[in-house]
Amino acid sequence: MRIQVKLFAFFRKGRFIKEDRELPEGSTAGEVVDSLDIDREEVGVLMCNSRHCGFDTILQDGDIYAIFPVIGGG
């Protein structure tokens, strides 16, 4: 299956802003984080199709998946 992965803030350093990835069926959000060498401890927010999700969320073909470090503002 094909999903779009988006990275933000310092997760982009040495990686990418947006990339399409081929993944095996049943891949989880957490596995994508691991495959990018991002420490799960540094992850603040995961969103799948503009909804918050968790490391255990199983991704589906065509999903847009966004990975953010811990950030804030206001």
Next chain:
Amino acid sequence: MADKIFRVNMTDLSTSLEDVPADWAGHGGRGLTSTIIAAEVPPACHPLGPNNKLVFAPGLLSGTAASNSGRISAGAKSPLTGTIKESNSGGTSAQRLAKMGCKALIIEGQPKDDVWYSLSLTPEGVTINTEDELIGKGNFAVVEGVEKRCSDKIGILSIGQAGEMQMSAANISVKDPDSHVRSLGRGGLGAVMGSKKIKFIALDAGDAKVDIADPDAFRAANRAFTKALVDHPVSQALGTYGSNVLVNIINEAGGLPTKNFSAGQFEGHEQISGETMHDIIVERGGKPKHGCHSGCVIQCSQIYNDLKGNYKTSGMEYESIWAMGADCTVDNLDQIAEMDHILDDIGIDTIETAVAFGVAMEGGVLPFGDSDEMIRIMSEEIAKGTALGRIIGNGAGSVGRTYGVTRVPVVKNQAIPAYDPRAIKGIGITYATSTQGADHTMGYTIATEILGVGGSADPLSKEGQIELSRNLQIATAAIDSTGMCLFVAFAALDDETCLPALIDMINARFGISLNAADVTNLGISILKTEHAFNQAAGFTNLDDRLPEFFETEPVPPHNAVWDFSGEEIDSFWNF
């Protein structure tokens, strides 16, 4: 030396120093400005008339070595909302006021003639001077002129042309450590200062220092507090990308109000994002990290240079960039920086003014995305006080009424900022129930709904949102009294050493023994004081509502509507 109340009467041009009443001694910042307004201002008065008062107060910890304690509060009855108003800002004024022993500066009355004045504060008291030279000038010229006359060490509070013309969106500028300006932004307090005919207030504390009851305990608590702030990852991100790091995440969540609140995502989000801004700043030799006051360890401000590498603006916040950007569909950060600079100079709230432009675009006054025309209107119409300039300078509600627009994002006539309440419902409760009109800072549920700080809440669900907003509004009222920047809240929500250290500092400063429950009770009593003022001014529960279009127009991509009942919203006040 005991702190004093500095009082200025602009009707008879008299000044006095008064002992601090016992009831006010435990207050600072917002708690004190709201307590004084509630005690001394008739709620039904005209905000621009002689019976309104303008109050400035440093926070309880301002002027000390406590990290991030340089916020100043200003309060009055707001000409924009008609409610009680507290607006706070960084800059150098809170520290100057605290060091000179000024618990609060109360400005009352109104000159009968058409003469402009300035105030000069020292530890000895206040003097009133007539002012000619700087009248009609923008804030940057005022800061330069006053520094030339006095010294660059002084603090300065000033108004630009918008404040002189008493526009409802006018702000009060606060000189920062680089002699640029920060803003007491929301609610039109610059118009109140203009109505008192005061162009600027110079603050010279000399060598005066704040007394600390227990210096050793204070130092220890400040060390623990500072560590909690510095260690928190949100602080680190703020120092790199500024608060503008939010553009991309709020856009991703579908809550970035776009094209005057007609969509929740903006095509040009990447171009105006914190990530892009960081790269532009570094490329042009600016500073991505910069403090708005000395003692700030988070440093969310920045120095943004133009294409040639010359200084353009600083302290561009997410909400300002969103308002001039996504809400007006402008995707060019240089144009946004230019507008930020102009609005700072004129002395007018970036959020209110830019949201007013979004409504004007909806009403056909100018096309969406036309930033050149926005810049022209700011410089040629608002700064000069033409009819169009005054319509926009009086805020989003004013533009909506003038041009017959129904999609007008305001609560209590104050523009809704950068988070769509249909897609992020908790913040809608804050907009609806805040004692100040729509204001995200009053109870920043975004932390929990979107950012996962201090727990989590589903932004598209109503569940738990009223309680979340209530708890945050209470905590915020207390934090706004300490002189602390609200960004300490991220660490306070997550790190259990942070809040106790903050309370320990207050105790060591004054030789008292507050506990966490006292601080919560302080927040509750401030909210109740403000709410009671608004009710006496004629506001009812029916004013605690969002504009109708949020209920009837679904916002993409989630196609969510605002679906809290009036009864549910009213339960906010059950405490």
